[in-house]
Structures are given as C-alpha cells and as structure tokens.
Amino acid sequence: MKKLTLAAAVAAISLAGFSSPALALDVEAAKGLAEQNNCMQCHGLRKDKDGPSFMKTAEKYKGKAGAADEIVKHITSGKKVKLADGTEENHKIAKTMPPNDAAQLKNLAEYVLSIQPK
Amino acid sequence: MANLESGKQGIWATLRRPSVKYSMLGLLVVGFFSGIVFWGGFNTGMEATNKLDFCIGCHEMRDNVYEEYKYTIHYSNRTGVRAVCSDCHVPKDWTHKMIRKVKASYEVWGKLTGKIDTKEKFEANRMAMAEREWARMKATNSIECRNCHDFDAMNPEIQKKTPYKKHMDAKAAGQTCIECHQGIAHKLPKGFKKPGTEEEEE
Numbered sequence: 001m002k003k004l005t006l007a008a009a010v011a012a013i014s015l016a017g018f019s020s021p022a023l024a025l026d027v028e029a030a031k032g033l034a035e036q037n038n039c040m041q042c043h044g045l046r047k048d049k050d051g052p053s054f055m056k057t058a059e060k061y062k063g064k065a066g067a068a069d070e071i072v073k074h075i076t077s078g079k080k081v082k083l084a085d086g087t088e089e090n091h092k093i094a095k096t097m098p099p100n101d102a103a104q105l106k107n108l109a110e111y112v113l114s115i116q117p118k
Numbered sequence: 119m120a121n122l123e124s125g126k127q128g129i130w131a132t133l134r135r136p137s138v139k140y141s142m143l144g145l146l147v148v149g150f151f152s153g154i155v156f157w158g159g160f161n162t163g164m165e166a167t168n169k170l171d172f173c174i175g176c177h178e179m180r181d182n183v184y185e186e187y188k189y190t191i192h193y194s195n196r197t198g199v200r201a202v203c204s205d206c207h208v209p210k211d212w213t214h215k216m217i218r219k220v221k222a223s224y225e226v227w228g229k230l231t232g233k234i235d236t237k238e239k240f241e242a243n244r245m246a247m248a249e250r251e252w253a254r255m256k257a258t259n260s261i262e263c264r265n266c267h268d269f270d271a272m273n274p275e276i277q278k279k280t281p282y283k284k285h286m287d288a289k290a291a292g293q294t295c296i297e298c299h300q301g302i303a304h305k306l307p308k309g310f311k312k313p314g315t316e317e318e319e320e
Contacts, residue, residue, distance in 0.1 A: 028308070032305075032306065032308065035301075035306055035310065035311060035312060035315070036301055036305065036306050038312070040311075040312065040315035041280075041284075041312070041314070041315060042280065050280060083280070087279065089278055089279055089280060090278065095189070095190075096189075097185075097186050097189040097190075097305065098189060099189055
C-alpha cells in the first residue's frame with residue numbers, strides 16, 4: 001500500500017513537471033518551425049516585407065480571444081492574402097513534422113503574438 | 119637465362135608466363151565475358167548501396183533524417199514521384215558517384231565509432247553535417263536537384279507569383295537551388311537562419 005502511494009506521488013509529481021512546460025511558449029521551437037516553413041521570407045519580426053511583420057499581427061490581435069487559433073487557421077488554410085504590392089496570393093500552408101501537429105502550430109502562433117515593439 | 123626465369127616459382131611468375139595450354143582466342147573470350155560479369159556485378163552492388171532500404175539500414179539514418187523526410191514532399195506527394203536518399207545525395211554520373219562512395223567510407227567510420235549513434239549526438243553534429251552537404255551541393259550547382267528541377271521549366275501560370283519572382287531573380291543572379299532551399303527534406307539545424315532573413319534580434 002505504501003508502495004502504491006509512493007508510486008502515485010511520483011506519478012503526480014512527474015505529470016505536473018511535464019505538463020507545465022508544454023503550456024509555456026517554446027521560442028526556440030517556434031523559430032525553428034518558422035525557419036523551416038520560410039515564414040521569414042515574407043514576414044519580418046518587426047519589419048514589414050511582402051507580408052506584415054509579426055509585431056503588427058500581434059498588435060492586431062492584442063487582447064482578442066482565440067487569437068492563436070485564428071493565426072493557426074491563417075497559416076494552415078492557404079487562404080488568399082494581399083501582398084505589400086497590392087496583388088493577391090494564396091498564403092503558404094505551414095507544415096509540421098509530424099503533419100498537422102496542433103501543438104507546434106499553436107506554439108508558432110503564440111510566438112507571433114508575443115512579438116512586442118522594442 | 120630465359121629458361122631460368124621461366125622456371126621461377128611463385129604466383130607472379132605464373133601470371134607472367136604465357137599460356138601453353140589455352141588459345142589466345144579462348145583467353146580473350148573468357149576474359150571478355152568475365153569482364154562483363156565483374157563489371158555488371160560491381161555496378162549492381164554499387165547500385166544496391168543507392169537504395170533507400172540500404173540507407174535506412176542503420177539506425178542513425180532511420181531514426182533521424184528518414185523520419186523527417188517521410189513527412190516531406192519528396193517522399194509523399196500528389197503524383198507519387200519519389201526522390202530517395204541517393205537521388206539528392208549521390209551524383210548520378212559514374213566518376214562522381216565513385217568519388218562520393220569512397221568518401222562515404224568516412225561515414226562507415228563514423229558508424230563504427232558511434233559518432234552520431236544517439237539523438238543528442240546527431241543533433242550536436244547536425245549543423246556540421248548539413249553545412250558539409252550544402253557546400254557539396256553548391257559546388258555542383260545543385261546537380262541532383264536539377265536532375266528533375268529546372269528554372270526554365272517553371273511555369274508562371276502554375277507557380278505562385280512570389281516564388282516565381284524569387285526563382286527568376288535567383289536565375290539572373292546565378293544562384294543555385296541549395297542557396298535558398300536548405301532543409302527541404304530534413305529538419306534545419308537548430309539556430310540556422312536562412313540567408314536574406316536576418317534581422318534584428320529580440
């Protein structure tokens with residue numbers, strides 16, 4: 001019985017230990033995914049290129065509920081977007097390994113939302 | 119003197135001595151056909167080392183780069199055209215293929231000494247390995263890519279506008295595929311930034 005309680009305690013501690021970092025923003029992973037998907041070819045962190053900067057997007061969604069989900073939808077649905085020169089193009093669909101990994105996409109979206117003006 | 123020499127023993131002497139038993143034609147015909155068999159066998163063997171299954175025969179490739187590649191377009195796509203490891207990493211022409219295969223002996227050494235036998239070791243060496251491969255591809259003007267891809271075959275009606283523009287700019291600037299398309303079939307090394315995307319850090 002004592003053993004069981006101990007096992008339960010260990011399990012609870014390790015669960016708590018593992019689940020909290022999963023919720024936190026992993027900046028390195030987000031940067032890696034952005035690089036892998038060539039996001040930075042059209043978006044700057046704080047500089048507008050063909051697309052708006054991440055900072056601008058973060059401002060746009062500031063305080064809005066479901067902002068991260070909106071961004072995930074934006075980068076996975078391939079919808080039409082307006083480029084800086086006024087022309088339109090389908091947005092690239094971000095790919096993850098393994099495919100359609102919601103956690104990785106959400107982490108990237110949270111990263112975009114975290115970019116503040118300097 | 120000549121008799122003395124021909125009376126010498128040993129394998130070298132035997133090889134140098136003219137045949138007393140077989141006709142010249144017989145020797146030539148047998149030599150010719152064994153040549154075909156050996157040459158064919160050699161190339162077939164070489165070709166076997168170009169197969170995907172051979173490459174993922176070691177866990178270093180199977181658990182790392184192969185796992186990543188499986189999710190990319192060069193492995194699985196709409197039309198079912200697949201580019202396997204050797205299509206991108208081994209030159210097609212014989213001479214350069216041989217040179218690459220000889221260089222691969224270093225990879226065998228790496229396997230024997232366990233240089234990348236864990237995920238951590240692989241990641242620690244990923245940047246160095248990737249940079250070596252990118253340099254090789256750049257030096258050959260991305261010849262393996264161009265076995266299938268060609269600037270001139272890109273159709274602006276079908277290719278998206280932004281990539282088309284970038285491709286045409288690259289063509290005009292004499293750039294080669296690998297200068298922009300790193301990590302298309304594998305994960306990029308940690309911390310790698312593509313050229314042209316550098317900007318202020320947070």
